[in-house]
Amino acid sequence: MVPAARWLLVLAVAVGLVGAPVLVRAWPVEPSDASPVEVAEAVRASAGTGWSGEVRSQGSVEIPQSDATLDGVARLLGESSTLRVWWRSPEEYRVDRVRPSGETDLVRAGDVTLRWRYEGNRVTFTPVSTLRLPDDPDVVPLALARRMLAGADDDELTRLPDDRVAGRPAAGLRLAPADPRSTIDRVDLWADHASGLPLRVEVYADDEAAPALASEVTDLDLRRPTARETALDLGDGLEYGRGVGLGGPGRAGGITPPERLAGLPRREESRESGLGVYGRGPTALAALPLRDSVARGLRDQLRQVRATRDTGSRLAVAFGPLSVVLARIGDRAYLLVGTVTLPTVDRAADELEEAA
Amino acid sequence: MIRVELWQLLRRPRTWITIAALNALPAVVAVLLALTDLGPRPGTGPPFLSAVLTDGTLFPLAALGLVLPLFLPVAVAVVGGDAVAGESQGGTLRYLLVRPVPRARLLVAKLVSVVAFVVLATLAVAVVGYVLGLLLLGDAPVTGTVSVSGSTLTPEQMYVRTAMTFVYVVLCMLGVAAIALFFSTLTESSVGAALGTIGLLIASTVLLGLDAAEPLEPYLMTRHWLAFVDLFRDPIRWGDVVDGTLTQLAYLVVFAGAAWANFATKDVAR
Numbered sequence: 104m105v106p107a108a109r110w111l112l113v114l115a116v117a118v119g120l121v122g123a124p125v126l127v128r129a130w131p132v133e134p135s136d137a138s139p140v141e142v143a144e145a146v147r148a149s150a151g152t153g154w155s156g157e158v159r160s161q162g163s164v165e166i167p168q169s170d171a172t173l174d175g176v177a178r179l180l181g182e183s184s185t186l187r188v189w190w191r192s193p194e195e196y197r198v199d200r201v202r203p204s205g206e207t208d209l210v211r212a213g214d215v216t217l218r219w220r221y222e223g224n225r226v227t228f229t230p231v232s233t234l235r236l237p238d239d240p241d242v243v244p245l246a247l248a249r250r251m252l253a254g255a256d257d258d259e260l261t262r263l264p265d266d267r268v269a270g271r272p273a274a275g276l277r278l279a280p281a282d283p284r285s286t287i288d289r290v291d292l293w294a295d296h297a298s299g300l301p302l303r304v305e306v307y308a309d310d311e312a313a314p315a316l317a318s319e320v321t322d323l324d325l326r327r328p329t330a331r332e333t334a335l336d337l338g339d340g341l342e343y344g345r346g347v348g349l350g351g352p353g354r355a356g357g358i359t360p361p362e363r364l365a366g367l368p369r370r371e372e373s374r375e376s377g378l379g380v381y382g383r384g385p386t387a388l389a390a391l392p393l394r395d396s397v398a399r400g401l402r403d404q405l406r407q408v409r410a411t412r413d414t415g416s417r418l419a420v421a422f423g424p425l426s427v428v429l430a431r432i433g434d435r436a437y438l439l440v441g442t443v444t445l446p447t448v449d450r451a452a453d454e455l456e457e458a459a
Numbered sequence: 460m461i462r463v464e465l466w467q468l469l470r471r472p473r474t475w476i477t478i479a480a481l482n483a484l485p486a487v488v489a490v491l492l493a494l495t496d497l498g499p500r501p502g503t504g505p506p507f508l509s510a511v512l513t514d515g516t517l518f519p520l521a522a523l524g525l526v527l528p529l530f531l532p533v534a535v536a537v538v539g540g541d542a543v544a545g546e547s548q549g550g551t552l553r554y555l556l557v558r559p560v561p562r563a564r565l566l567v568a569k570l571v572s573v574v575a576f577v578v579l580a581t582l583a584v585a586v587v588g589y590v591l592g593l594l595l596l597g598d599a600p601v602t603g604t605v606s607v608s609g610s611t612l613t614p615e616q617m618y619v620r621t622a623m624t625f626v627y628v629v630l631c632m633l634g635v636a637a638i639a640l641f642f643s644t645l646t647e648s649s650v651g652a653a654l655g656t657i658g659l660l661i662a663s664t665v666l667l668g669l670d671a672a673e674p675l676e677p678y679l680m681t682r683h684w685l686a687f688v689d690l691f692r693d694p695i696r697w698g699d700v701v702d703g704t705l706t707q708l709a710y711l712v713v714f715a716g717a718a719w720a721n722f723a724t725k726d727v728a729r
Contacts, residue, residue: 104723106720106723106724109719109723110715110717110720113716113717113719113720116712116713116716117713120709120712120713121678124677157698187696199608199692201689201692201696203506203685203688204505204506204507204509204685204688205607206502206607206608208608210611219606219608219609221607221608221609222509224605226609284567316483322698332694335608335609336609336610336612336693337605337607337609337610338602338603338605338606338609338610338611339611345552372555456723
């Protein structure tokens with residue numbers, strides 16, 4: 104074999120090894136002829152689909168971290184995460200946040216969540232509550248897409264070109280909120296042709312070219328996991344504790360949440376729990392009464408942010424598309440947070456004060 | 460020819476000095492941990508190092524985690540870089556090629572010799588780490604070793620997973636060995652070949668930390684090196700381990716092939 108032929112052979116092998124995965128990803132997808140509404144319906148209907156796999160999420164919202172209330176949100180919306188998921192239903196799943204030298208596992212079994220953290224060798228039990236900040240399971244594409252599509256009007260939906268995600272053909276869908284109070288410009292998602300399971304979700308803030316939050320299934324098995332797979336097999340010698348929720352006794356903090364806040368209607372599911380969650384889809388606002396200890400930590404955290412507006416009884420700041428107001432209303436601290444403009448959240452705080 | 464190369468590897472003092480130097484860092488760390496009882500904060504530092512104070516049987520894994528990112532690949536780059544260039548530099552390559560042996564076979568013998576060094580060095584780090592862990596840091600808790608996912612691993616499971624880690628670390632070094640061998644056929648300077656290999660390793664590490672280089676990530680040699688931690692999750696997370704193995708095999712095939720393409724008809728002056 105002449106030298107040139109040897110080098111050509113090596114080059115061909117190298118190109119083959121590098122190009123094969125690219126070729127598989129770029130292989131054209133046979134387009135689905137489903138309408139935008141049909142794709143949205145398929146996504147909503149996939150809520151009970153059992154599956155397991157891996158999810159990679161990437162957030163670009165900068166929230167300062169200081170071991171306080173918003174730290175979990177800061178990590179979720181501002182960093183990249185790798186999650187292992189075993190999903191039996193929205194009430195029964197296991198989501199492991201994988202780190203290079205450790206992991207945090209979160210298991211939901213009905214009304215209780217169990218969190219294991221390797222580095223702390225500690226297990227924490229927390230009752231499931233509507234009154235909570237976003238957590239790892241909320242960025243799983245299935246949960247994120249359902250939340251974004253909740254209450255979406257048909258004329259806000261358009262189709263996007265189909266794509267291949269986790270090796271499967273997926274139908275593209277765009278939701279562009281019509282409400283001018285929303286800080287979300289658009290939500291792009293891709294759902295599996297066969298099951299309707301959302302495989303990739305990208306949330307774009309106003310005037311941003313890159314997504315504020317992107318979440319994608321990178322490995323998918325559509326077999327429903329067994330109950331054993333969603334449970335944690337914990338050994339002996341661990342520390343056990345009980346998690347503390349955000350809110351104090353009385354949940355709604357003595358104030359009956361108004362039916363509308365800043366012009367946004369109250370959500371049905373929050374009515375049952377006596378809490379104030381308003382708006383639809385990505386145009387959402389929550390008003391949460393906080394425990395004093397939680398409010399103190401959050402106040403200190405917000406005061407460290409230069410952009411925070413501090414009026415003594417109220418702290419207000421926007422982190423990318425997320426508007427946050429911490430207000431003292433009566434003898435209680437309230438956190439008003441949502442993907443609506445800061446003036447909208449301010450107005451909501453004013454109305455809550457009047458209601459008190 | 461392979462037997463000759465292996466014998467040369469074993470009788471060289473440099474081989475044993477390099478292996479001793481590789482074990483120096485884990486030994487110092489074990490002594491310091493035993494004396495001060497101060498481990499890194501959980502979640503920080505090399506894998507498993509925060510856990511060795513309560514379970515000395517994890518120290519072989521911590522020792523491999525300590526040497527894997529830098530010291531082990533540098534040692535492999537030095538030995539691999541010397542494989543052909545060292546003969547050329549010493550003026551012995553010409554005499555080696557005078558024998559009626561195909562050049563490809565000589566190259567395979569050199570590669571086998573470098574791989575043997577990788578196995579020897581990795582085994583030494585694991586065994587010395589195990590002994591140091593038992594002597595200085597104590598036994599596993601009576602309740603068993605806690606996996607990264609919180610389940611208890613029996614001693615048998617620990618042995619099997621530690622053995623898989625050993626194999627994986629050896630596999631991770633195959634790519635480095637092949638690159639070093641390729642550079643070794645390009646130059647007559649052993650140092651130059653080793654530095655070229657180390658340069659590629661540094662470039663891979665720098666690109667890994669760069670968000671803009673994300674499309675390149677699956678192809679970077681160092682991307683999956685620390686994936687052996689996934690062998691201690693429950694259930695085992697195979698994805699990165701398999702990807703890491705395939706990546707190393709791809710580097711081995713391409714660079715060993717390039718070494719063959721270059722060396723087969725190379726003019727040898729010395």
